[in-house]
Amino acid sequence: MMATTNIRTQTLDLYRRHVSQGAALIAEQAGAGVEVRSEGSRVWDDQGRRYLDCGGYGVFLLGHRHPDVVAAVHAQLDRNPLATRALLTSELATAAARLARTAPEGLEHVYFANTGAEAVETGLKLARAAGRRRVIAMGNGFHGKTLGALSVTDRPSLQRPFRPLLPEVTMVPYGDPAALARALASDGGRACVLVEPVQGEGGVRIPPDGYLAEVAELCGQAEAFLIVDEIQTGLGRLGGTWWACQKEGVTPDLLLTGKSLGGGCVPVSAVIGTRQAFRPLDRNPRLHSSTFAGSPLAMAAVLATLETIERERLVERAEQVGAKLMAGFAEMSGSGWPVQEIRGRGLLIGIEMRTPAQAGALTASLLENGLITAPPLGDDSVVRMTPPAILSDDEVDEVVHALHQSMGQVAASAG
Numbered sequence: 001m002m003a004t005t006n007i008r009t010q011t012l013d014l015y016r017r018h019v020s021q022g023a024a025l026i027a028e029q030a031g032a033g034v035e036v037r038s039e040g041s042r043v044w045d046d047q048g049r050r051y052l053d054c055g056g057y058g059v060f061l062l063g064h065r066h067p068d069v070v071a072a073v074h075a076q077l078d079r080n081p082l083a084t085r086a087l088l089t090s091e092l093a094t095a096a097a098r099l100a101r102t103a104p105e106g107l108e109h110v111y112f113a114n115t116g117a118e119a120v121e122t123g124l125k126l127a128r129a130a131g132r133r134r135v136i137a138m139g140n141g142f143h144g145k146t147l148g149a150l151s152v153t154d155r156p157s158l159q160r161p162f163r164p165l166l167p168e169v170t171m172v173p174y175g176d177p178a179a180l181a182r183a184l185a186s187d188g189g190r191a192c193v194l195v196e197p198v199q200g201e202g203g204v205r206i207p208p209d210g211y212l213a214e215v216a217e218l219c220g221q222a223e224a225f226l227i228v229d230e231i232q233t234g235l236g237r238l239g240g241t242w243w244a245c246q247k248e249g250v251t252p253d254l255l256l257t258g259k260s261l262g263g264g265c266v267p268v269s270a271v272i273g274t275r276q277a278f279r280p281l282d283r284n285p286r287l288h289s290s291t292f293a294g295s296p297l298a299m300a301a302v303l304a305t306l307e308t309i310e311r312e313r314l315v316e317r318a319e320q321v322g323a324k325l326m327a328g329f330a331e332m333s334g335s336g337w338p339v340q341e342i343r344g345r346g347l348l349i350g351i352e353m354r355t356p357a358q359a360g361a362l363t364a365s366l367l368e369n370g371l372i373t374a375p376p377l378g379d380d381s382v383v384r385m386t387p388p389a390i391l392s393d394d395e396v397d398e399v400v401h402a403l404h405q406s407m408g409q410v411a412a413s414a415g
């Protein structure tokens, strides 16, 4: 065991030698400690410093180590964590039925995977199996870093070293139904359309109200295959409904989820789809599979997560907590914050600063003041918060206070 006082130095050294020199450098420059423990909305580092976690890239909607999820995972670990797959897995069947119950009517088939990008790959394959080879994806969108997911992600700097990527991908401006209509018109209806309800990695970009419904309508008219990527927005994160597409009465061919699905304890993602979209896998389940997909351990986490979200009314709480945070920010921001805009839906919040340097300084200052956030992968001017829905009123005040303090520090150093 490493002595606690040396753990950071030793971890940095091991990163440099065995993980990534770049990752070590970034952590060193940010003064990041080593994460050693977590519980609820809190995380502790090796120096015993306690943080309020509003980061985690959208994974911790239930906070860390929710006791019901931990108990279910423990029990499954003691019973049968990974299945042989020679026999049936009842946990998989139960979790699939439970997840489908939360989704728009008509989405009843589920394929579980391990990561968001894997769910995207599955979606792209099912679209192809349905005869849709061309993908229309959105400018500034993010769907992951495996080759297929990267091909439909609008990040040239991440794509460049890996070209050629998937062919027949068209990007259209996000939030612009007319542009989508033009792209669909040039397609003869053989397209797959991929869209996020709010672009999380894109800097918390919120489209005009009714956009998703218009996208669905256009897809319906063109007989295009619609995939809604709710890996970041789903399971109630945007507040009010389980899925953002339910806010606009949209039923896509496929709905993608991940991140919070494992309750912050186990990595798991899923594709929820119509019977028609899943027909290729009905006919031949070997067409698409993965060794660890749908493991009993992950399924126990999924089931406990869904039940916890329902029992603790986290979908409603996400809306309430998000509204309280935004009200607190609005009240404080009058006092000269160097901010361009603060925008959000539920518990997906973006704080856009005037420059990337200010956003970097704000992230660092917030960490210093005990608040963890996550920079979006696609907009360096934005500091993103994805707080847990279990935040208490005192913790909401703590977030507002930390932001106020840090905004003051950023303003002082800029001025």
Ligand SMILES: Cc1ncc(COP(=O)(O)O)c(C=O)c1O
Residues within 6 Å of the ligand: 057, 115, 116, 117, 118, 120, 142, 143, 144, 145, 196, 200, 201, 229, 230, 231, 232, 258, 259
């Ligand atoms: C909307 C969206 N899709 C897909 C992904 C990829 O998920 P993962 O990092 O688990 O592969 C992300 C990750 O941030 C995401 O936000």
